Amino acid sequence: MSKGTLLITGGAGYIGSHTVRHLLEQNERVVVLDNLVFGHREALPLDRVSFVEGDMADAALLEKVFSEHQPEAVLHFAAFAYVGESVTDPLKYYRNNLAAPLTLLEAMQRHGCKRFIFSSTCATYGDPVRIPIDETHPQAPVNPYGASKWMLERVLRDCGHAWGLKSVFLRYFNASGCHPSGEIGEDHNPETHLIPRILMAATGEIENITVFGTDYATPDGTCIRDYIHVCDLASAHALALSYLRKGGETVAVNLGTGRGFSVKEIITTAEEVTGKKIPVSFGPRRAGDPSELIAEPKLAKEIIQWEALHKDPREHIESAWKWMSGERHGRYSA
């Protein structure tokens, strides 16, 4: 089980940068490819990673990266992830999340690189027909974001049959939290995720947050989600890599805690953590928001020996608050 170089696309982004940090702690050799459209150079320890600024759709650049580094495996994070935008501008999502990775895969095929760890999503399931959602749940994505990820899963399976590519599809539920050091964290522009928005409201960076829908069939009427800590996502990538290094076959696993929390519960916990009252306005439901999304995470334990360690969203909020109230104020650059 030799440890070769890992190519990490989107490694300067939220989940990518946390995974890079985790992999470096495990003495992995890492090359990050990121076009910095959403990633942050400051999220990377530039003394310890090879950083290539560029786009994975750039075939000449990919050829150069593969020739120079001969990566053993690719961890593919680079993607656009604004669900609402994907509905209004689908071609942008199919271009970036589906067509661009073909260039990456073409380079992998040419260079005989046959391990792929893919940031997939619970959005590939669409509206759940049962809760918790296991990996046999039908995949019927309701927006182009989810569809673009779902299609790439199919492409990867077909590459498996054709030329032996082995992939792990990590279907993330709701990523949240930041590194406990407070040194790296979540910095999206625009920010649409619930916890950072709540904390931005706590610091006064935004006026208030809007809760979309209070009439769902849930105990308090607000949507329930399975919040998975970004450091747990990072460790899942390392374990997926071990699994492939041991000869594992292509598999899809959910990354979630198996527990759900409502929007109101998250707000209340954030008020406790920050000691501040969060200004909230209530709006109508958003199209395409299911009432409940909760993972059945058993398979990930069975197949890649992974389990979420940070199951309490209080911990997610605390780490995010450390990042948000720390010296960077939740931003890599002013």
Add this chain to the structure above:
Amino acid sequence: MSKGTLLITGGAGYIGSHTVRHLLEQNERVVVLDNLVFGHREALPLDRVSFVEGDMADAALLEKVFSEHQPEAVLHFAAFAYVGESVTDPLKYYRNNLAAPLTLLEAMQRHGCKRFIFSSTCATYGDPVRIPIDETHPQAPVNPYGASKWMLERVLRDCGHAWGLKSVFLRYFNASGCHPSGEIGEDHNPETHLIPRILMAATGEIENITVFGTDYATPDGTCIRDYIHVCDLASAHALALSYLRKGGETVAVNLGTGRGFSVKEIITTAEEVTGKKIPVSFGPRRAGDPSELIAEPKLAKEIIQWEALHKDPREHIESAWKWMSGERHGRYSA
């Protein structure tokens, strides 16, 4: 209902060229875009169409074509269609059949061109769970060729929701036959379709044909297919265009006759038409060949007022034989 210019991708190919001819007879103005990888310049009446040699993935070329011609609608034929090759080289198919059309769609969106007629396929259904296959049959393609077409259907639907694109997905069953004039026809290299291969065996161009599987659960043990005449496909495109011009919404319709014929029946008929004994060898089943594929074509009649006129495969074979035994011997170039 103004008649604007039609952009026809893959217009120099088999089905594309027959459709171009039909549209010209209906006094349509036609621009053909074809990279001539599989198309034939000789299949086009170059005095009556604008021909652009090039690739639809070439964004600068597409911008030029759209600026110059401001097409009212796109008829999109350009695709790779070797099912077996798609299994061994999936990226080639996702690149050409899925990623390349994104460039076309991006140009359409920029230029406000909102009508799309798409050469889809019964391969989007996968192994049939019932016969005949109607448009509500589940779509579970079993090879990357079918998957690439199925994914593009989804992309087109999403573009419909986002920016008002209206599409007709024409799900072809087994295209066959040639123009009755004998002037244009089917010329693939390699040729994998049954009827032309039979006729190539009749002329001695190939030694024999192989029948894959004689133990299917069909009356004579060979596979049953729904053969749809290329001139019927051509007329369906014209009717789909009328439907969109009248304000029709996005819809998928099967193009088939509703009748199936076995491989052995086709061979026997070809022997009658040609007056020659066809040398046949029998091989094992091919992976991914369902025993029976028969369309339920009612919806096409209801929605676009189309119906197959050439339901008897004898007619398909006769027209193909005219092309194959005519002065071109079934080839556009030596």
